[in-house]
Amino acid sequence: MDLNCDLGETVDGQPTADDAAMFAHISSANVACGFHAGDADSMRRSCELAVRHNVVVGAHVSYRDRENFGRVDSEIDRATLVSHVVEQIETLNTIADAAGTAVRYVKPHGALYNRIARDPERADAVAEAVARSCALPIMGLPDSRIADAASAHGLRFIREAFVDRGYRADGTLVPRNDPGALLAPDAVAERAVAIVAEHEVIAATGERVRLDVDSLCVHGDTPGAVQMAADVRAALERDGIAIEAVSL
Secondary structure, three states: OEEEEEEOOOEOOEOOOOHHHHOOOOOEEEEEOOOOOOOHHHHHHHHHHHHHHOOEEEEEEOOOOOOOOOOOOOOOOHHHHHHHHHHHHHHHHHHHHHHOOOEEEEEEOHHHHHHHHHOHHHHHHHHHHHHHHOOOOEEEOOOOHHHHHHHHOOOOEEEEEEOOEOEOOOOOEOOOOOOOOEOOHHHHHHHHHHHHHHOEEEOOOOOEEEOOOOEEEOOOOOOOHHHHHHHHHHHHHHOOOOOOOOOO
16 A cells, blocks of 8 residues: 655745655655745755655645645636646656656645546646656546546556545545544554555544545644654554555
């Protein structure tokens, strides 16, 4: 099972997560490409850490929205969105190449991630951008519009679940400002094992939700994220589940 984390998300040069510590526990790093967070220096540091820890690099693309950390939806026109996604992938790939690695997949961030899960037109624009720039796999929610769009453009799709976020009964995430959006830290490892072994998650309202996934995400800016990632990895490995990048 792949274990991924959003990293390189510096704001005004200050990290929002303990990136150096997190790289030791994950297999894939979603590196911020400068539109919602991060800059050339943070991208370079992330890629160097990825090489050091044998972690795969993914492009964490977003709306151009540093003010809101990419968490506010935007009514952007298709051509601009496509060009912005292409720009972010190409910027990170240039930096990754200089560090001795390469971008291996694309994972949209925040409001864009949520929008393309339900909006087929917006999803198709993102898939077009990825197909045009690199033809790499896209990571996102299972059974979503971006999964359909990736398939339509001949792209591999990596199905993702969140071990530290609350789910609704329809398989979508509980909005960050709503009760139940974040799981208690001591419940995260058990959640991860259940997702992998039982292919299900318990929604915030109690329903059992089927989840068939390829990758698990721990958010780097969640309080106690490094310990969560360590606990998740240890729990999975105790169950005989190896941690390895899915995008290779």
